[in-house]
Amino acid sequence: MTRSTTDEAAVPPLPSPKERRRLREAKSLSEEEVAAAVGVTRATVRSWETGRTNPRGRKRALYAKLIAPEPAVKPPAVKPPAVKPSAVKPPAATPEAAVPDAAVPEPADLPVAPPVPEAPPAAPPADAPPAPDPAPDSDTRSGAEAPDERRVSPAEAFDELYARTAPGLVRQTYLLTGRRALARESVERAFELAWQRWPEVAVDRDPAGWVRAAAYEYAMSPWHRLRRTHRQPDAPPTEPGKRALFDALLDLPPAYRRTLLLYDGVGLDLPETAAETEASTPAAAGRLMTARAAVAERLPELADAAPAEQSALLHDRIGGLARAEHVPVPRSARAVRTGSENKARLWTRAAVAGVALLIAVTGLTLHTAPTHYEPPISPPERVGGVPPRGGPQKLTAQDLKLQKSLSEQLAHGPERLVPRLE
Template sequence: MTRTPETPLPSPKECRRLREAQSLSQADVAAALGVTRATVRSWENGRTTPRGTNRDAYVRLLTGAQKVTPHQEHPAPALVGAATGPVQASPDRAEPAPEPPSETPPVSELAPEPDPELGPDPAPGPEPELGSELSPEAEPEPLSPSLTPDQAFDALYAFCAPALVRQTYLLTGRRELARESVECAFQLAWYRWPEVAMDRDPAGWVRATAHEFALSPWHRLRPRHRNPEPPPAAPADRALLDVLLQLPPVYRRTLLLYDGVGLDLPETAAETEASTPAAANRLLHAREAVATRLPELAEPKELHRRLAEVASAERLHAAKPTTVRWGGEQRARHWTRAAIAFTVVLIGATTLTLRTAPDHYEPPLAPGATVHGVPPRVAPGPLSAEQLALRAKLKGETVSGPERLVPEAG
């Protein structure tokens, strides 16, 4: 049986360039092909490749043989810096559509599709995600391509911060720590804005930074973090949060990214700095732990819905973007001044050392030599019999005695 050769497919980078040349978003391509946006993103990242009829349709769409009209229902905001080039923020995810049986389903919907390592899961459904949908104020608007870096940063912050605070709260169970983690992540993003602006996924960069800061083990040494915060008011929310906090941090983060945020397995593994099998193993054990304590959350679809409810039930408000930028700049000024002061002290100590150090060479003293032949020093002691007789004889004689030699006058 001869096998039909597959349609030649451009490189992932060329596929993205062809799509952008036709002013199409990933959601437009996904809607035209009947796949999800995460699948198109995976194709453009080079993680997977389309097969069968999807491959032929994808090539026709990229080459212009199949025309697609871009929809304007949910446009992706383009955050453009003044000197850094265009920055693409994370748009809202398109509605999941059923894929043909020949395509491997992505793991980015509410309930993940069957995975060879995780076992079968229920079919996906159009449920709200633990993302920007929970915060109406975070819905992005189409932005002008002539934004300054301040405006681009503010737009990224307004789009990501509200949902990111809720995600971080599920990781830590602490409201203040969640807000502090998000603010520190965005302050670091503002400090490295040229790097973040050119990143393919600025929202993912900030999310990974905030999650790593929130899960840092050094927080346990801070006095204000030793006392627990008030738990959620609803008993069901409190039970789910207790189960999450009992999981190891890496398991908790994997579960949140996969079943909460909706990332696929390779993206979850990349963000947690693990291999795909390791991330699948962590996710499997985390689901088992949650299902053991809360059997009603055994289905990933229900677990996703409950995670979104617990996160949205807390009134967590992020600071204003101008406040975050100002705080980051103040911190940068503080560390700059501290570095300058340390350099001045180091230069002063070096100068003082040079002024007080000897300016000529002094040879060391030669080691002492042992002298032989010197009689030992006699220590005082009792007189002998002869010495006693001599002393008595000298005392018994007079000065003018016959034994004395007396000089005579001449």
């Protein structure tokens, strides 16, 4: 095992990216300070807090030590004093019974005696019955083993989370989008995704926040504008006060609207709101103040209120608007789990079919492709401006007769000059 692997094994596991940011802001540390302490850039720290990358080696140990929460100071355990059984002495052995009251000397006249060691604990009487042993099914043992005997299954834990958070989350998403059908679809889609990643969601610090963030991200996707059913928001409330608040929320930009709903509607604090919206804390504070000012222009009772009163008033108004509107009830938890499993199964089969098709096409191409390269023959073309081919021309009849006569006659001269016919 290498040294880096040993170091990573010694470092405790890092919290989730959302928890990393919360711990850093709880210690009042900025991204620049963490980057300078660990020895990386600010962009790297932001990448760690968004979950895109994770630190390794020595930087992982430094980062984990830097954002580790302060250990809670436990009060010292007070051990109760041991109760010692007193020795049973006969009444005649006491000095008060042996000496009359008149003969008892004053404390000043009593002689100083050496300290007497304590008598050992008296043994119980021989005829006393022994203490009965606790029964195996006593209350103490049953209480200690109760958590182990009753374990909640993943489906039961998911159903409990769904029943507790789904109805309220649909109303919150409706205020975020202004569309009832889209709000229900977003919540069900978020819970389907949560069931597919349940091992990760179950150990999260805030499972309801995980599902809420997924539902908000899906609901605020700009691709829904291309769908005919979600192009226009639903009809606003008929009551003037609720309609003014509803219109003021929908007129806000999506990021400002989400920040206002998380802080004043859901009740998150500013660092948690900033972490869920993936913004810095000052940026989240600026969005919140701007959104409050825009809503206060529509609601005159908010303009003269203090910030604390304004937050409480907005919380009540947003909660009342969410409860007053009729939103569709989401499907049952079992139906959502079944739909999630069917979608996962469908996507798995589609991926397997796509890979099989790619393998088949590749094999067919390799089987039918030529084994060597043959350059293509270019088609003929007529070229102008080229002179005629030179060389001997076709012999005429007179030339052929002369050639024949010369070949039949012997030449006069040296033998070496005699031409040969080949």
